[in-house]
Amino acid sequence: MQLPAYWMPRPASAPDRATTAAFDRLLDEALGRGPGRPVDYQLDAPKWQFLCHAAERSGIVLHGSGDPDIGRFEPRQPADTLEFSNRRAVFAATDGIWPMYYAILDRDRHPTMTLCNACIRIASPNSLDFSDPYYFFSISRPALDRQPWRVGTVYLLPADTFESQPPVTADDARIRIAQAASAVPVEPAAKLSVHPGDFPFLRQIRGHDDDRLRAQVAADPGGFPWVEGG
Secondary structure: OOOOOOOEEOOOOOOOHHHHHHHHHHHHHHHHHOOOOOOOOOOOOOHHHHHHHHHHOOOEEEEEEOOOOOOOEOOEOOOOOOOOOOOOEEEEEOOOOHHHHHHHEOOOOOOOOOEEEEEEEEEOOOOOOOOOOEEEEEEEHHHHHOOOEOOEEEEEEEOOOEEEOOOEEEOOEEEEEOEEEEOOOEOOOEEEEEOHHHOOOHHHOEEEOHHHHHHHHHHOOOOOOOOOOO
């Protein structure tokens, strides 16, 4: 399946063996210390690499927020066109970059800002091997013009109560959305502060017209990401 160009692949740089070992040590220390204070991140590698490493280790899912002091995540009911997401749950990502987007967007100062985003992996119908992640990020164009960034927090959550979203079939491919849901409250295991500059796709966040997006969603609920002119 050939994805349109607006789907962005994960940056190609991968950590070397020494960096991976440092990630493991830092992650073990963070999980052992708990969420009382943010991870003291002193490594040279970008934070997104550390968070991707954490997401790819078993037992961890990630949630991005502008609130640095969440001690317990309660299930909530979002408005979503997907069946998996349209339920009362705590939602988290099985990817390290996607939650950074939610962490750095200042929705307190821009309460009318709408978001359109996803992280996916694709596979051929008969393959068990999914691709590396692809990303799409968009926000209301007026908000984008005002650069609605903030320092945020990515929470590391224990994954034991989470159900991963099952793959969906589209055209000639299977698509796995990097999302998981827990029907019960969840307490974080650790947290990491992130700045706008830590987000590797900051300059690639698109802007959309809210009225046009709403009309496109109403006309074609399965047409994500409803790119203008796409």
